[in-house]
Amino acid sequence: MKLSARNMLKGTVVDVVKGATTAHVRLDIGGATITASITNEAVDELGLKAGQKAAAVIKSSDVIIAVD
Amino acid sequence: MKLSARNMLKGTVVDVVKGATTAHVRLDIGGATITASITNEAVDELGLKAGQKAAAVIKSSDVIIAVD
Amino acid sequence: MKLSARNMLKGTVVDVVKGATTAHVRLDIGGATITASITNEAVDELGLKAGQKAAAVIKSSDVIIAVD
Amino acid sequence: MKLSARNMLKGTVVDVVKGATTAHVRLDIGGATITASITNEAVDELGLKAGQKAAAVIKSSDVIIAVD
């Protein structure tokens, strides 16, 4: 499967914290950590757990640029 | 200024392509490139150009997780 | 590849309109049409054209519910 | 009221699961199911419950295209 989303950052799952409906997944992408808010159902379906290889997919229209 | 957005990836602007209203900015974050779609006005106001230090700010609710 | 995004609507590309930097892709998902705004680069990389099978991927946090 | 959002998918609420602050609403749009993550307050204000007619509203900039 190929995606139109321009950004795919590969990494390793650091931890998964499930809430009542929403989970937070942190990904070590080498030099930085990415946090994703996803559904608990997605965590279960993808079997996400610490140590697993995964990627962060981000649409370019969701990226803000910041400068000092 | 501090932001609630969980993800701030620091890097260097690779290039800036302005369209009619929407610009694409690519950022080298070291090992990966991030593309952002922002307004031409933002490019002008921030004075974005190749070689400049900048960061990509991404809200965690905009991050999708992918696994093979 | 499996995605955390909860919504994947399969269909056929109706048309692709490229702008200066941003393209609009319409997808017939059977009974409804989905419009996506994506980068011209994504259109080229995926080789999107009318008649092609494709899917619309949408994160559940990007869905608003409306009632009459 | 008319909206600039290009995508409005009409359907019927399948179920509503409220969490601590965030609810998941599933909509049967005929041939596919859409999941929306919305606030508990929105669920209460709209009186969302299974069997109710509703629509999923999605901005085109939030749609990713996938191809095999």
Added chain:
Amino acid sequence: MKLSARNMLKGTVVDVVKGATTAHVRLDIGGATITASITNEAVDELGLKAGQKAAAVIKSSDVIIAVD
């Protein structure tokens, strides 16, 4: 029509700038100006023009909080 989106800011259209595919609409909400990036098709369909009453609809998951 009622929406799950928590934020609806009423105002008056200041100006509409159409690009090749994407338009920028500015709304005076009284004390502040909101910029929206929407499709040219939406501008046409809603007949948006300066002086018109309109509202900005924003999902709460798309709002970032900033503090000094």
Added chain:
Amino acid sequence: MKLSARNMLKGTVVDVVKGATTAHVRLDIGGATITASITNEAVDELGLKAGQKAAAVIKSSDVIIAVD
């Protein structure tokens, strides 16, 4: 720090409601209230509490226009 996001609405925090993982923060921007869904971690890191000065940052691609 300067941001590419076109919309920054200054106000005062009305209340903060933390859930299991996701918090809702309401901001009085003078004449209107903005609700933001952010992570509990962001609430803690920014020390958000009622009465505090804060701003809502919103990317223009996340704004929908509505007309009657």
